[in-house]
Amino acid sequence: MxxxxxxxxxxxxxxxxxxxxxxxxxTRLTIFRLLVHAGPEGLAVGDIQSRLGIPxxxxxxxxxxxxxxxxxxxxxxxxxxxCRPRHDTLNxxxxxxxxxxxxxxxxxxxxxxxxxxxxxxxxPAE
Numbered sequence: 001m002x003x004x005x006x007x008x009x010x011x012x013x014x015x016x017x018x019x020x021x022x023x024x025x026x027t028r029l030t031i032f033r034l035l036v037h038a039g040p041e042g043l044a045v046g047d048i049q050s051r052l053g054i055p056x057x058x059x060x061x062x063x064x065x066x067x068x069x070x071x072x073x074x075x076x077x078x079x080x081x082x083c084r085p086r087h088d089t090l091n092x093x094x095x096x097x098x099x100x101x102x103x104x105x106x107x108x109x110x111x112x113x114x115x116x117x118x119x120x121x122x123x124p125a126e
Contacts (some may be wrong), residue, residue, distance in 0.1 A: 005080065011096045019069045019093050028062045032071055035085045042084030043074070 011019075023029050034051065035042055043051075049059050063083060066072040070089040075082045 004031075009043050011092050015069075016093055016096045019071060019089060022065050022071060025062070025065075027058070028066055030060055031059075031083075032066060034083060035072065035083055036087075041085065042082045045081045045083060048083060078079075 023032060028054065031048060031076060034048060045059070045063065048054075048063075049056060054062070063072060063074070067074060068085055072084055073084050088110070
């Protein structure tokens with residue numbers, strides 16, 4: 001099998017923003033969720049297309065954008081092109097958000113309000 005992947009994620013603000021921007025598109029988020037739910041083996045591009053009913057050219061565009069930011073990898077298995085989610089990139093973004101945006105504080109504030117968010121995010125630590 002030949003894999004087409006991007007380098008391991010090393011996140012800064014611009015890299016995190018790029019990943020989040022791609023997931024901010026509903027179609028790309030749907031593709032990513034489908035692949036996460038499919039498991040580590042991923043799905044063939046044809047299976048993604050038939051499940052979502054997206055035109056081939058549109059699907060190719062969205063997949064290439066997810067590959068570019070490291071959220072998906074493509075692996076050729078004979079004549080089949082598989083797409084797999086890159087959990088390392090998602091975990092890196094979540095870790096970056098937790099660290100840079102002080103999410104432990106946000107989670108505590110959320111829990112302290114009975115689950116309803118009413119607080120403000122604190123300013124970054126100096």
